[in-house]
Amino acid sequence: MEWNDDKAKAIVQKHKKRFSWKLSFNVVRVLLGIFLVYAVYMFTVSMIYEATNIGKRTEFYQKLAVDWTYPGYTSSIFFDGTNEINPFLTQKIEFPLIKIIGKEEFAITKISLNKPLIDAYTTTVNEYFPYSSHKEFPFSLPYNPVTNVKLDETEMPDVWNQLEHIDQGNVAQLAFSTNRYYSPEELLELVSNYQVDVLWMPVYMGELKNFTEGGWSGSENDITLAKPWGLAGFKHVDEDFNITYSTTNLNTETVKESQEIMLKNMGKMIEEDRNLAETLLGTAYLQERYDYLQKEGFQVYGAVVTGPVKQLLKLKEVEGIHNAKLGEIKPWNWIDQ
Template identity: 30%
Template sequence: MDKDDVLNEWTEEENKVDKKSAKKLVWRTRISITFTVIRTLLAILLLYIVYMIPTSIYYDTSGKADEFNRVVTTMVELRYPGIAVDLHETWHAAEITPFLTQKTTLPIYRQVGEWKVAVGEVTASKSILFGKINYSVDLDNKYIDEGEMGFALSSYALHDKPATPPSNPNPSPLFDQLEKIDDGHVAQVSFSTRERMEPEQLRKIISKYDVEIHQMPIYAGELKAFNVGMSSSGSLTWVDGLLLRPFIEYDDKNRWSSKNHALTRQEDLAHAVDQFYQDLEWLIEHGDYYDKETDEKRLSYLKENELAVYGATVTGPIREIERLKEEEMFYEFNLGGIEVWNWE
């Protein structure tokens, strides 16, 4: 064997040793990095648990979760015609994120006859440290371009008793639809009144019919004492107003303890009117939301003027709903929903 062959053999052996060493080094490095990543992730997870467990416990035990649910429930039910929040879900729905943002998702329903028909949910969030409440109401509409229920302010209702009353509006096309439906159904409808009136006055008119009252829109100085969001068509104006709802009682920890079913009885309506002022004052004091200044103006107006309403949301048998067209005071009917018979 000559010197060149020996040298080549040594070189090959040395390269094999270098490759093996390099592979071992690569695998050691990979394993080391893997364990470092795992340790880091475990440390982050441990810190997250150590941080979130006491934070969540404090959030739940301090009453912040129940207060946030109450704020969201009150905001929605005072503003959205025809729907209500399922209060049974407000006991445990709110939560706190690692970035100290409150979040909640609550189911909403329509009262159609004796049915509580699930129609969507409200989602809300708010940073504890800063910012205002952001919320959205998502309805499970059945039809394309399905409109929302609402209430119209006629020029007669908007102003203080003009000398000439408005002409009798045309019957709503809704009743042509109801005529085609048999007796074994119940419906939810909203309607407006041609003038403002005291809640008890409207309740007495509606009491002639076998229906339940669940909401009444309140006139709180909109477009007269101050401006709000609105749309108009002819002599009619739709405003984003507040609603009178059935009484809800909360305990000192902001958890609901009792609830009236409707505004149909005189004592329940009177109770709801008293509670409305308390709810609005509480919402202004504890809520940080975009319409807060407007609600302050509404509350100021209502304290200086008698509470007046200009419509209602009701539910009952189809034939009783049809009879409502007998009242010349009622117009601008909107259908909320129809279900099979469930009525006592």
């Protein structure tokens, strides 16, 4: 058979096509194999993640951190968030931060948590606060924790003046301090004659006396803790960390249960994963706080309340209330109950 360049090129082209198709098929097969391995891996990881309740526990701890250490905010069960694990075994949990203003819940911002599955110490929490939406509420201690000397009251006349000039068709949040410690039940009684809902109460837990954490501001006669902890509405969960029922405010029917469940949850955190809990709560003294509450009980020294602005203004009449600060304002949504 006579050989020439055209025949050679035809043979080469024929084998080239076969090789190309075979290579393409092998590449697709490898990619499908990788995808299937990845799918099986992620399915297994997700199933274990769900079955062990690791993600639910971390999310629950973070929501308690919001309820206890973010005055004026809460973590509602009615707003959807995300709770997932990525291929690198890092948990990603995100949920809205809620403010109750009047009778409505408003998703003001969000909190995002990234936590490696096997390391609690590299947890990062990102808080996204829009401009002018993150209003800090300071609370003045009634007594010096070291000397037990009574501290001065802080007058804030501008707040009351603001409330006088705000249209009565609005509702708002207001924070205030008290000139002595109250039990939560006593503080509810203090404001019981006014149409307001109590959302949060700062609780003294032995700061500056039994431990020092987060610092403080003020002077010898006025002490404000940098990061107060407080009593809020409770979240009751089952063994799988599913929230079975909850409250978002403090009233005479729920305040005792709120105290009991807060202590129960603190004890559960200490027993299950103290390192994770302290990381999310931003404390190194969870045990000390728990022990103090067990021994001394709940001593509150203020509150965050919400209600019609004219009702908030009337709190000016209550003896012992001072250091008032006005929070977010919204149009009327109040329902008398």
